Amino acid sequence: MSHGTLPRAYRLGSSRIGILMTVLTLFSLAVLGPVLSDGITPAWLKVLLPVFFAGLIGRAWFTAHRVGTFADARGIEVRGFFRRTRFGWAEIQDIRAQPNPAAARQPLAPAAIAYVYGRNGKRAQLMCLDSARVNVAQEVAALRAAWEQGRGTA
Incomplete structure (x- = not known):
């Protein structure tokens, strides 16, 4: 990596x-x-x-203080208020940003939110990775680059 x-x-x-x-x-x-x-x-x-x-x-x-999204050499961990989910790089099918439908109704809502798609096709929101906090396109590109390196040939 x-x-x-x-x-x-x-x-x-x-x-x-x-x-x-x-x-x-x-x-x-x-x-x-x-x-x-x-x-x-x-x-x-x-x-x-x-x-x-x-x-x-x-x-x-x-x-x-523990809520968020954390990416390391093993994969991505999403920590919410009640649940923690870890995706190994090989388990991930896609990482992408999508428009936030709530942004049209709420002026303070982020315009884009990032998601990770697991092996079973279900998506999980990458907590705190949205356009209100970071440059989503840049951060998703960095995570995708790490995913492409970390997933291996499988």
């Missing part, structure tokens, strides 16, 4: 993680405020709910 193309990592930006944490914190406070201030809620629930929301926010913060 060429050292100029790999490894590659595409992650959530710190501003997006900050927005996510702000939204979760405000939601938690909106839920906890009335529950903790009323006289009806049992004491055990007043202890359990803040612990639950603190755990939820901590888990979201930890997971948000």
Whole structure:
């Protein structure tokens, strides 16, 4: 493999993680405020709910720093909030960017999103590899070059 193309990592930006944490914190406070201030809620629930929301926010913060697409000598790994998928170079059928249909309705949505197609023909979105974050055409070309080197003759 060429050292100029790999490894590659595409992650959530710190501003997006900050927005996510702000939204979760405000939601938690909106839920906890009335529950903790009323006289009806049992004491055990007043202890359990803040612990639950603190755990939820901590888990979201930890997971948000791991979300992304990572390419190395073995293949491409896509890490979402709930699932992690690895594609070996030999398993990949195609890597391509496609227009995002949501871009027509949402002004902040990326115009193009990159996908990887596995051996079974199903596609997986390459997290954080979109036109809002990177030059998609350039990055897809770099991943395709690495894929062509890494897949072998099979």
